[in-house]
Amino acid sequence: MLTDDALRTVHEYACAPVGMTLLTRERGADVAAVVRGSSVDHPSIQLADLLAGAAAAVAERHEGNPSDAGEGLWPVITSFVEQSSLLPYDDPAAQLRSVKERPVRH
Incomplete structure (x- = not known):
């Protein structure tokens, strides 16, 4: 059910910074790829x-x-x-x- 577009979106969110404000913002994960298995x-x-x-x-x-x-x-x-x-x-x-x-x- 995970299309290439869905996997791309998961990868983008995993790598994106997290946090509501500049004080709470943290770096995203260093994810090289998201693949099917x-x-x-x-x-x-x-x-x-x-x-x-x-x-x-x-x-x-x-x-x-x-x-x-x-x-x-x-x-x-x-x-x-x-x-x-x-x-x-x-x-x-x-x-x-x-x-x-x-x-x-x-």
């Missing part, structure tokens, strides 16, 4: 699909749509959540703090 040829793609499905189940749990999979996977998946992300999983109120209270990322 086959899970038959690359087991890492199978793993990525598996993790994406697990994360989706946990996200559904967080949104109030529990499932046995979401409940069982929650402790595993949340350990991968970056604590300094914009919307921390365990502290949603953190997004409301002022810029002065947020740690400076380098």
